[in-house]
Amino acid sequence: MAQWLKGTVTANTHWTDTLFSIKVQTEPFDFIAGQFVRLALDTADGKAQRAYSLLNSPGSKEQEFLVSTVADGLLSPLLQQLKPGDTVQVSQPASGFFILDEVPDGENLWLISTGTGIGPYLSMLGTETPWQRFSSIILLHSVRFEAELVYQPLIRQFQDKYGKQLHYQPVVTREKSVGALQQRIPDLIQSGLLQTACGQSLDLQSQVLLCGNPQMITETKAVLESLGLKKNLRRDPGQITVEQYWK
Template sequence: MANWQQATVLSNHFWTDNLFSLKVELPPQNFIAGQFVKLGLDINDKRIQRAYSLVNPPNTSYAEFYLTNVADGLLSPKLAALQPGDSVQVSSPATGFFTLEEVPDGECLWLLSTGTGIGPFLSILGTDAPWQRFKHIVLVHAARFSADLSYQALIESMQQQHPAQLRYIPVVSREAYEQGLNGRIPQLIQQNELQKAANHTIDKHSQVMMCGNPDMIKECKTLLESMGLTKNLRRQPGQITVEQYW
């Protein structure tokens, strides 16, 4: 059973009308980047809780979450309404196996995300491990509109710190977008457009982590398996590691 800690809201930043980042004050947490905790609020004498990945790297004095405000949701509208100084319950310890520790070595690490699924990848990239283990890292973030491509300043700072290693590819599906690619990740892989943009192939020397829309994950997994990659399991290491985000 999870333990609960009361955390104080530090900030609640809205990127768009529906996308927001909630930052809360917590003692440094010794979790593994890529893991998640639960956020909870007591509503009508009942604790409503949902699992959310941590965006921050381990051992910071805060916890950060990248969320979608679902209009008819039981919890997210309440989280979206939180202001600095308000309280929220956070479960402890963090858990989950969507971590780099579960991923075998490879030449190129592909991080494929949609929407708020980029959150755990930002946590992973905030640690030393990916930069030490992989020669090349490709971060792909797909969204419906360019306004939904959050955390641009953070990603740009990572590119500046690791210019020879990190390639960032934004993908937009519902409007023309000249700063990245247009379409959906599975089709862009199938057409070899994503690989061209990254200047890297996806093969058995790659490691692919995917987080976000279940349809994207399902389609990409099927496509990657047709290309000779296999699902990564502890008993049988492969090249495809997934997080079923909702």
């Protein structure tokens, strides 16, 4: 049974009408970048809870979560309304195996996400692990609208610190955006446009993490397999590691 920490909301940033980030102060706890906890609120119908990846890196003073509001959801609309000083419960311990410890070595590391799936990647990039293990890192974030390209200042901090070791590639599918590609991720890979834009190969020397909606993951995984890559398993290491956000 999960243990629960009392958390105090310190900030709630609304990126769009349905996308927000919430910061929560709790007593310190250990986790590995890429893991998740559950947030919960007590309601008239009982405890409403859901798993969210930690966006902050280990050792941060606050826990941070990127949340998409589901109109008929039991929890996300309530979280969106929280204000500094409000209370939210945070589960312990953190869970999940979408972590770099589970990823084999490679030449380049592709961090491919849709929507809120960028969260665990930002947590990973705030640690030394990826920078020490991979000569090139590609952070790809696909969204519908430009306003959903969140955490630009943080991404620029990584670029300023690590230079050409990091390539950030936005994809905006429903409107034109300067510097962004516009096609779906599987199509970009299949055509080679993504590899060309990023100046990186996608081959057996690559490690690819996929995080986001199931359709993207299923279709992108199939395209990667057509290129000769295979799913990474402990008993049979490969190049594709998956975290499916929408259950």
